[in-house]
Amino acid sequence: MRLSINSGNRLILTLGAILVAGFLAVNLYSLRVSSDALRELLVRNTLPLTSNNIYSDIQESLLRPIYIASLMAHDTFLIDWMTSGEQDPEQVQRYLQAIQQRYDVFSAFVVSDLSHRYYHFDGILKTVTPTSLKDQWFFSMRSHPSAYRVDIDTNEAAKHRLTIFINHKIQDQDGRYLGITGLGLEVATMSSLIASYKERYDRDIFFVNRLGLVQSHVEEALIGTVNIYQREGIRAVAEQILSGEEGSLRYSGEQGPVFVRYRYIPELDWVLIVEQPEHSALASLRTAFYRNLAVGAGITLIVLLISAVSVRRFQRRLERLATTDKLSGLHNRQNFETLYKQATAHAERQQRPLSLLMFDIDRFKHINDQHGHLAGDRVIEQIASIAQARRRGTDVVARWGGDEFVMLLSDCPITEAERLAEGLCRDARESIEVPNCNRPVTLSIGVVPYQQGDSLDELLAHADTLLYQAKAAGRDQVVAAA
Numbered sequence: 001m002r003l004s005i006n007s008g009n010r011l012i013l014t015l016g017a018i019l020v021a022g023f024l025a026v027n028l029y030s031l032r033v034s035s036d037a038l039r040e041l042l043v044r045n046t047l048p049l050t051s052n053n054i055y056s057d058i059q060e061s062l063l064r065p066i067y068i069a070s071l072m073a074h075d076t077f078l079i080d081w082m083t084s085g086e087q088d089p090e091q092v093q094r095y096l097q098a099i100q101q102r103y104d105v106f107s108a109f110v111v112s113d114l115s116h117r118y119y120h121f122d123g124i125l126k127t128v129t130p131t132s133l134k135d136q137w138f139f140s141m142r143s144h145p146s147a148y149r150v151d152i153d154t155n156e157a158a159k160h161r162l163t164i165f166i167n168h169k170i171q172d173q174d175g176r177y178l179g180i181t182g183l184g185l186e187v188a189t190m191s192s193l194i195a196s197y198k199e200r201y202d203r204d205i206f207f208v209n210r211l212g213l214v215q216s217h218v219e220e221a222l223i224g225t226v227n228i229y230q231r232e233g234i235r236a237v238a239e240q241i242l243s244g245e246e247g248s249l250r251y252s253g254e255q256g257p258v259f260v261r262y263r264y265i266p267e268l269d270w271v272l273i274v275e276q277p278e279h280s281a282l283a284s285l286r287t288a289f290y291r292n293l294a295v296g297a298g299i300t301l302i303v304l305l306i307s308a309v310s311v312r313r314f315q316r317r318l319e320r321l322a323t324t325d326k327l328s329g330l331h332n333r334q335n336f337e338t339l340y341k342q343a344t345a346h347a348e349r350q351q352r353p354l355s356l357l358m359f360d361i362d363r364f365k366h367i368n369d370q371h372g373h374l375a376g377d378r379v380i381e382q383i384a385s386i387a388q389a390r391r392r393g394t395d396v397v398a399r400w401g402g403d404e405f406v407m408l409l410s411d412c413p414i415t416e417a418e419r420l421a422e423g424l425c426r427d428a429r430e431s432i433e434v435p436n437c438n439r440p441v442t443l444s445i446g447v448v449p450y451q452q453g454d455s456l457d458e459l460l461a462h463a464d465t466l467l468y469q470a471k472a473a474g475r476d477q478v479v480a481a482a
């Protein structure tokens with residue numbers, strides 16, 4: 001039986017291993033396939049789309065100031081004021097103040113080509129000089145092919161803060177170049193734009209100039225101080241980023257690969273960089289993977305539990321079938337042989353007496369013939385019941401075959417066994433009933449003591465002899481060994 005229990009455990013273990021391996025394989029495979037698909041989507045679709053969206057938002061956010069600068073450049077008041085010799089600077093000062101308030105812009109200015117004066121809402125800021133490097137933006141604008149230009153520079157009127165300037169040429173009615181007017185936009189506007197992107201897309205977004213220096217970033221400390229040529233990881237691809245127009249790259253970051261999408265923004269002369277670390281992109285897939293594994297583990301556990309209970313039940317049934325007589329529910333012959341060995345070993349070890357009873361239903365053939373096999377079967381069941389009722393805790397009753405039974409009485413001397421046999425005879429005679437039969441059901445019993453070294457065959461042969469003596473003496477009686 002131990003063998004079958006072990007094989008049951010083996011079955012459960014094998015089943016468990018198959019389920020665990022199956023769940024792991026399926027989940028690992030699906031994690032791999034979906035990770036590959038997500039990576040592909042990220043590189044081909046998501047990052048380029050983010051960068052395009054940002055680019056169009058930048059263009060859109062520059063459109064309004066460009067439009068205002070154009071309105072200013074074509075304003076007849078401004079043109080007239082400049083052509084009439086820039087009289088009364090307060091007039092233009094008030095004009096610029098009005099522009100600033102009406103359009104809610106950071107700064108508005110006018111620079112004259114004639115006087116080289118730089119007017120802004122507070123008055124005359126300075127006079128630009130062709131020799132000053134800082135004023136080159138103004139002098140280069142004259143030959144600029146288009147009407148306006150977006151420049152990024154420090155703002156002398158605002159504590160040298162980095163500012164986006166929209167510079168627009170002013171020309172009189174004859175197309176004569178008069179100077180430049182325009183607006184200054186805070187670069188912080190760009191930072192808040194980036195912050196909103198970061199929140200929306202959960203990606204790192206920043207701008208660098210053509211030299212790789214960070215120009216706009218949610219972490220302000222990095223602006224103007226960090227260069228991608230020196231930054232761990234991204235420096236490996238910095239050259240490609242700064243020399244190309246647009247593209248996708250990958251570099252090794254601290255926590256694994258990082259996907260990069262870069263795009264040159266001509267309006268700002270900056271490069272937009274959108275980064276997405278692989279581990280954060282795949283985080284939701286990993287969560288799903290662990291959740292699936294947990295579900296798999298739960299299912300495996302339930303299946304194993306159900307299987308273990310079923311196997312155990314099946315084993316018990318097999319054990320019962322293998323050791324029990326179906327009709328009487330008593331031990332069968334094979335099992336009795338095993339139990340006999342255990343009982344005799346115990347008796348010898350403990351030096352305790354052991355007795356054996358062998359009993360047979362008298363004229364059982366007659367009961368079968370007269371009242372049918374079913375009635376005979378009921379008699380066998382009732383004999384089993386009375387024997388079980390007489391049995392003490394350690395005694396063993398078995399159906400030896402046909403209408404023959406054996407009973408092994410542990411720790412029981414022959415006299416006590418004889419008394420128990422007498423009781424059995426009486427119980428059968430007095431309590432067993434066969435419908436439509438007025439003859440009592442009786443037993444003949446042989447009682448023998450176990451002698452050290454007796455084999456079961458020897459003991460049974462001895463008991464059988466006494467049993468037949470009881471039959472010969474008229475049945476319904478007990479014959480015990482002398």
Ligand SMILES: Nc1nc2c(ncn2[C@@H]2O[C@H](COP(=O)(O)OP(=O)(O)OP(=O)(O)O)[C@@H](O)[C@H]2O)c(=O)[nH]1
Pocket residue numbers: 327360361362363364365366368372373374375376377380401402403471
């Ligand atoms: N109903 C029923 N009969 C059985 C079963 N097993 C054996 N028998 C019958 O039991 C009878 C046993 O008869 P014997 O032991 O030869 O003789 P007996 O009629 O009991 O007579 P004595 O033993 O000499 O008293 C046979 O007719 C068997 O067919 C069983 O499981 N059910």
